[in-house]
Amino acid sequence: MTQLATFIGRAATLGLLLAGLAVPAAHAQTDLLGQLETETKKDAPATQVVDATFKSTRLINGHTVETPGEGTLVFLFSHNFGTVNEGFSSLFGFDNAKVRIALEYGISDRLEVGLGRSSLDKTVDGFLKYRALRQSTGLHAMPVSVTLFTSAAITTDSYRTDAFDRTLGLRTAYTYQALIARKFSPELSLQLVPTFIHRNLVQREGENNDVVALGAGGRYKLTKRFSVNAEYHYLLSKFTAVHQSNSVGLGVDIETGGHIFQLHVSNSQGMIEKQFIAETAKTFLSGNLYYGFIVSRNFTVKQRHRK
Amino acid sequence: MTGFLRSVGRQRYWLLGLLLWLGGLAGPLGARAQAKYMTKTGVISFFSASIMEDIEARNNKVAAVLDLSTGQLAFAVPIREFQFKRTLMQEHFNENYMESEKYPKATFTGQVVNAAQVLKLLPTASQNVEVEGQMTLHGVSHKVAVSGTLQQRDGQLIVFAYFNIAPADYAIDIPLLVREHIAKSVSVRVNLTCDAVTPNVVSQP
Incomplete structure (x- = not known):
């Protein structure tokens, strides 16, 4: 049996050799490319991320699954007018702008x-974002990207007329989110955002410290550098x-090389x-709408190690 | 050849061999030596120099095959494998310029000009060659002529080429705002070390 196998192997090799010679010259080039393709x-990588x-780390006000790559520093200037x-x-809200840097x-x-x-409330916030799963195709295909997000926000307003003893603890609120997104096509990406928020201090009778919400949003690219975005958080x-x-937001992303401009209207300030x-x-339909923008600029602080 | 043939399942290898063998029988029984060289880890890097910034990227997953008996060659370049030092540049390269999802590969098929003469001298000394062929990039094909060098060393074939590509020729649209950042003509460097595809090693039991 082994001898037969060896014989066939030899014959096949010879055949391969002869086949190479038999191919007419005119077809040889495409053949070479075909051979290369197979x-x-x-050897093609089993999975492709x-x-x-999304273009930015933000959709409207909320985060996207995106993170800046290794060694990239992003400066974000967000502005929501009145x-x-x-x-x-007040020039249609111009005088009552809130900013976040x-x-x-x-x-x-x-x-x-x-x-x-x-x-707004002189709030300082710090956050961590971790891409737990990345959408991929191929052998180990993953249908969605999942990014975990957690933040702590501390209001530093003076609250002089307030009856509460504003300790650091009472000034703090925490947010936990799982951002789940899928890029359905180069144009369309959709995202779901289950959110849990805990405020250490709530002031109204019957109000719970915890807030649970489900967010949904997405973007549709109209051109390579322009997309329309929407975001909705259901309490x-x-x-x-x-x-x-x-919270409802509608907006656009405009990309210009290293900058991304995001313009939006939303009922949240x-x-x-x-x-x-x-x-x-x-509500959004009450017409109480804030228009705003985010400008982000990426800086490469540390150049990436090449794989 | 040993490497890739071994990696194929034995049965499939037989079948493939058998099919090719049957095909081979139909053709004339020439006595020319088969001299194919191949790599899957060739390197192509490009460099764009402008007043605003320099952009460079490197791809070490380039596949190429050269047939020294005919002077024909083919390249396949997986676009997504270009590695940039800046993550955002890499994203823009794939998303906005090369549209890698739509056009995952760049290819080149060509023929060494004056092949018989050049290839006869190749075993003795490194040869400057001119290659004419079809380059397909971003879904656009152009006839191009590229000059380079071929060298045979320790049973391997070393290929080197240096040429320029104008993004505009391949319908790669560069918006007005970043036009100062990207060179009109991007220089491309090709560096391959190809191993001989020799069937006689396989035939040893």
Whole structure:
């Protein structure tokens, strides 16, 4: 049997040799490429990570599954103006702008740290983001990307007229999110964001310290550098759902090389999770709309090791 | 050849061999030596120099096959394997410029000009060669001529080439805002070390 196998092997090799000679010259080039194709197909990486699910680390106000790559520092300048219906006296919201400046840094291709400061309630926030799963195709295909997010926000306002003893603990609120996204096509990406927020201090009768919400959002790329985005956070906690409103945002991403401009309208003025998810005052349809933008600029602090 | 043939399941290898053998019988029984050289770990790097910034990337997963008996060659370059030092550049390269999802590979098929003469001298000394062929990049094909060198060393074939590509020729759109950042003409460097594809090693029991 072994002898037969060896014979066939030899014959096959000879056949291969002769076949190479038999092919007419005109077809040889495409043959070479075909041979190359079959060769590389065999060695092709078993799994291919799907990247650029979103252009930015933000969708509207909320985060996306994206993190800056290793060694990349992102400077984010977010700006939410007052509501348009404030009228001409405040130049349609221009006078009552809230800003947040933030720095985000990619420690690795998966882990990101961030620090921001919002003028709304003079809030300082720090966060960690970790890409737990990455959407991929191939042998070990993964249908979605999952990024875990946690943040702590501390209000540093003076609260002079307040009856509470504003200790550091009472000033703090925590957010935990699992960002689950899938890039369905180069144009369409959708995201689900289950959120849990815990405030150490709540001031109203019957209000729970915890807020649970389910966010959903997505983007659709109209051109290579322009997309429309939407985001919605549905409040599941009863008290909050009754007394606050679900945050809704509509916006666009415009990419210009190293910058990304994001313009949006939303019924939330806050730019961090505990504010825009748990503290949005009026509904989107009430017309109480804040328009705003985020400008982000990436800097390469540390050049990446090549694989 | 030993490597890749061994990696194929034995049965499939027989079947493939048998099919090719039957095909081979139909053709003329020439006595020319088969001299194919191949690599799957060739290196292609490119460099774009402009007033604003320098961009460079490197790909070491380039597949190429050269047939020294005919002077024909083929390249397949997986676009996603280009590694940049800046993650954002790499993302933009794949997403905005090369559209790697749509066009995952760049290919080149060509023919060494004056092959018979050049290849006769190759075993004795490194040869400067001119290659003419078809380059396909970003879904656009162009006839190009590239010059390079071939060298045979320790049973391997060393290939080197250096040429320029204009992104505009291959419908790679560069927006006005970053036009100063990306060179009109990007220089490309090819460096391959190909191993001989020799069937006689396989035939030994």
